[in-house]
Amino acid sequence: MAIRYSVVIPTYNRAQQLLLTLASFETQTYSKHLFEVIVADDGSTDGTKEMVEGFKASYPLIYVSHPEQRGRSAVRNLGLRRAKGLYIIFCDADFLVLPDFIRIVSRYHRKYPKAVLSGFPHSWDDAYTHYYPDFSPAEKEHFRNTLTQSNLWSADFEAANEIIPLITPEDILHQTDALSKVMIPSRVPPNVKKQFAKTDVAPWTLLVTRCVSIRRSHLARIGGFNERFVLYGLEDWDLGYRLHRLKIPFYCIKEVVGYHQEHPTHLRGNVLNMENLKIMFETYGFNDSSLNLFALVHPSLDLETYKNTLRVLRRGSRSKQTRSSALLLRRTLRMAAKQFVQPNHTHAYKKSLRWIKKNAEGRKSRVAHVLRDMVLKSEKLVE
Structure with a gap:
């Protein structure tokens, strides 16, 4: 049977987190021959290529890459060009999906075949899958408080100079209770989650590429991501805005389908990227x-x-x-x-x-x- 879902995972120097994310797709209850995973590498230098090519996946796993970093939009378009599925699921390298993830997405698409489906706001929660020595002081304190509650805290973390894994691929594959011990209680206010889920105004703000599914023909119609967006910020909402202008509906998935692997904030980039906002005004x-x-x-x-x-x-x-x-x-x-x-x-x-x-x-x-x-x-x- 033909591939129905193409999962596009953009990445840049996230090999350890990506390893867990790839392992989480091994646990999918959805038929493995009906989805593919495409890792689109934006010029990583941390061994991502070797890790992906050495990963023994039971599902179709494709690796594509840029020789050097070109930006978040360009690398997603790179993965999109290799996709064969009817639907494209954009999933971040640090998003740890639960076993029923694709099955739930498929159920929603049967009900809303032409819609954009967003994992937000119900899959906003985080988990500490790794300790990072370059956590900020405030992030280290939050990490320590979270792990202390689960009796996992060790003073050795404070002296670490390298990333320390807390969750292993085996934990994911065998679905141990290790992940439940490093969950972070949601820091997103309930009113914010409630507003995200509402689509009466600006429904396109639901398009957050951590976890979103879109019909491939819709993406082809608008030309994918705008590659003028190189740095973090607004490239996903820009895509959502163009889809909204085509009168494509947006819905949020009400179940939790995964967890974000927490990492230092500085890896995320500047959320308020004003240069990208200027690009939107220049465009529209x-x-x-x-x-x-x-x-x-x-x-x-x-x-x-x-x-x-x-x-x-x-x-x-x-x-x-x-x-x-x-x-x-x-x-x-x-x-x-x-x-x-x-x-x-x-x-x-x-x-x-x-x-x-x-x-x-x-x-x-x-x-x-x-x-x-x-x-x-x-x-x-x-x-």
Whole structure:
């Protein structure tokens, strides 16, 4: 039978974490001949190639690589070009999948065959599969507190100069209880998880490449990832935004399907990569408030305010009583985004904000309240 799911795993110098992730695909309850795993290596120098080629997989395992690092988008597209499946599952090298992962994804796709399926927010939790000597002091303290509760802490960790594995491939293959002892209680507030799961506004923010499944024909239609995004940040939401513009629906998987292998934060990169945000504005312009709002309220920092602002704007636009305030809010967001990209004409920008603030005085609607708040945030762009 034909491959139905192609799992694309981009990686760069994550050999030890990737080894566990590959082992976790050995435990899948979904038929091994119906999925393939493609490791797309972005020029790793830590023995990733040798590890993957030496891994004895019972499922089709393909290794492709760039001779040197080209960035997160380019390496995902590299794996995508080798994929044969009807659906593409993007899975990070540090995402440890549970045995029913692909089976659950398949069940959702039978119900939503054309949708983008996201493992977020229900598979947001972490596990300490390794100790890293370059954990920050705060990360080391959290590591120590977590392992102390499971009686796994040892002072030897503090003297370590190399990565120490806490979970082995055998633990994964034999499904021992070792993983349960290094789980990290979720540090994501419940309200953030709740907002992530809602798709009434900006549903494309569900596209987080740690764990997401997309129809391959949809990806071909939009040309895959935008390779202008080289560094960390927004390359996944950019892809989601383009799929959303094609009116492709988004759904979140309500079951936990895996765990993130915790690592030093500095390996992740800068979440608030403002250069990448400028690329989005250069690509799509300033006509969409859901993008313009990024200049004032970044979803990575305050998802609840971000989504609630869009909801208030939408409701305000539908009512004759608040439509003028909604138009002023749209104008404010557009001005802020343009100022963010090209911080010129500051005098004219401030003058326009003063005019909007004056027009918003005395208005008592919810949209007017949000408008005044966004004007204050806009003023800070030129402080």
